[in-house]
Amino acid sequence: MNIYGYKCKKCGTVHYPFRTTCKKCGAFIFEDKADRYQLVPLSKEGKLLTFTRLRSLPGDFDVPELLLGIVQLDDGNRITGQLDIPAPKLGMKVKGEIRVVRQEGYNTHRGIVFEAA
Amino acid sequence: MREVFVVGIGITSFTRLEYPLAEIAAYPGMMALKDSGLSKVDQVYVANMGGGRVNHQTGLASAVVDQLSLAPAGAETIENGPASGASAIKTGFMAVASGLCDTVMVIGAERMREVNDLESTDFVATLTHPHAEYIYGVTLPSLAGMFARLYMDKYKVTPRHLGMVAVKNHDHAMDNFFAHLHERITLEGIIDSPEASTNNPFVADPLRFYDCCPVSDGAACVILASGDAAKKTGKPRIRLAGVGQATDTLAVHDRKEPTDLLAARGAAAAAFKMAGFKPSQVDVAELHDAFTILEIAESEEVGFFKKGEGHLALEKGETRLGGSLPINPSGGLKAKGHPVGATGVGQAHEIVLQLRGEAEKRQVKGAKTGFTCNFGGFGNNVVCLAFKKEG
Incomplete structure (x- = not known):
């Protein structure tokens, strides 16, 4: 995907x-x-431009916190996505994968989740 | 274009209010009518963002104009995210300047605390890009957190600088009866002490609890009038001298330089151009500090300080009451509160109070020019206003 x-x-x-x-x-x-x-x-690899650990989430997330980031992709585009990285650092290399990112009632949203490359 | 003056102002406390939305909205309208001595107006504009979603009420202006028994005056509801308030003032300005109306009542009102914090967070998050941001769980605090990390890294802003904004604005709010938070805080309590992580937990790191504005209910009102209509009221001549607006990309990642707030820059430049004075001539300003980092960034983008030097001015106390350019004497969104649709009108209310010399303990001495920046979305739609005391 x-x-x-x-x-x-x-x-x-x-x-x-x-x-x-x-x-x-x-x-x-x-x-x-x-x-x-x-x-x-879009390319799925790039560099982590910025990120945050969000601890106040909309009600339909049943996790205590969420790592979100903006990635500068290798093809020059930028994308916002979730991070599956225990200790992210500015400028680190990351690699993305399409996963379910949000379940809103019956609506399943898929999007990009980045891991350390 | 005709000149436009502010002849009446009114405000409610920004806090949790247990009244229906239309009554919250009508209250400052009533106070402003009393202040101006007028008994009717040609037009009512009501700024509101969440009535339909949070309070199960749409077409708010029709309810408010009826509450105030101002029918058959024209009435419209204006929604422009968190910049709704200043947008409604801009609309009122256009109505008077064009000659369509002689007197216009502009109200901003919001009742966000009718729902719990999860729902209000989600409601504000609907401002983000539906496919490229919202689905990931992106909320306004998370955009501010990502912005802050990049900004702090680039301009060497520290968590202590963010704390200084919070401490300053909480201090200012102590003298504002209508402010949401009357709570003096210290850098020791929120940053330095071992208890700081409990007192001031991370919300969207590097932003902590005291870097974020509260969720407030509240309303504010200004009545605008043409030169002739204003003269009849006998009120101090506070002129709405400049109005500027600019927009930017909806998705934050889509911006060439994500630490630039081009919409704030453009809106401020347009407002100053129309008003005919410079940022260096401003005596008092209200900036949109929904997050502490934004007060620093906006103070640079609107032209008060050079890019990357806002935190240095803050450090020197220049932006404190008594400093060379007091920013957010009302307490700002940080401590006065942020009822989204009402905020822009609340900012204008504070500036008019300051220019009239009626701000009591938080009065900026001899203030003759004022400026507001009302920041919608995460900087994708910004409206700035410039005020001038005449005569």
Whole structure:
């Protein structure tokens, strides 16, 4: 499984998350249906840019704390995700995997979870 | 464009309030009418973020205008996340400046404590990006925690600096009857002593309990009027001289430099440009310190200090009452409280009080210019206001 970025066919900028209008060249990505963008799988490896250990969680999480971080991916994109790293450090190499990240009633959300590479 | 003046103000305590949302909202409206001497207004704007979700009440402005028996005045509810308050003031400004209305009542109101803390945390977390942030459990404190870690690393800000913001704002709130927290704290108690980890546990490290604002109920009101209408009230001439707004990416990771708050920078620049004065000429400011790190970062982004030097000014006591530029004399969101939709109006209330010279023990002596920064989302939608005392 992958998380996909949206590549503008006009200028090549990859957007994650999705946006209807390209931030760089202003092309309407939604115009002509899917013709204007191309799905590209985001890299799952990168460097940990920042993180936090959150101890006050929304009610549907039944864990006492959650490690969250922003990762600078090797392909130049950035992504927010959960961390499965006992003692994270700024700038460390990490590797991601798609897992269930949240169970909200009957809704199962999958997303990226990073481990130390 | 016509000039716009603030002719009436009112506020409730920011705390836990056991009244229906519409009554909480109406109370400062009543006080502001009394303050201004007006008995009716052309238009009412009510800023509120969670009525529909938290209080099971939508279309709040219709309820409030009726509570105040101001019908048939126009009424609209304005939702712009935690910047709803300043957005409503901006809307009121446009109504008066354009000539559409002569008098406009702007209320900000919120009742977040009707639900428990888990639900209110989740309610505020709905501000984050639904697919790229929210599903991971990202909340506003976690975004602030990630921002703080990066910021502190880059600009050599220490946990003690964050503590200094909390201590300062708690001290200021001691003299504000309407503040949520009347609790003097010390750096020893929250950082240095062995008990600090119990007194002040981590919420989203490096941010601790005393780095975060409380969840408050409360409401505030300002009445705006055109020059002629303001003259008739005989109130001190406090002019809303500048209004600025700017936006940034919804997902925080999507920003080129995640330690920059470009929306705050842009909104402040626009407000100062319209007002015709510079950040260095500001006598008193209310910044959006939902988290202590934000007061430091915003004080730089709005132009008071150079980037990376806000914590040095704080260290020297420049931002304390009695310093060269007192920030958050009301106690700020940190200690005055943060009823999300009401916050921006509460900030304006404080500045008007200061410029009128009615802030009693927390009065900034001779204040003639004031500034507010109301920060929506995690910096994706910011509204700044500049005020000036005339005559």
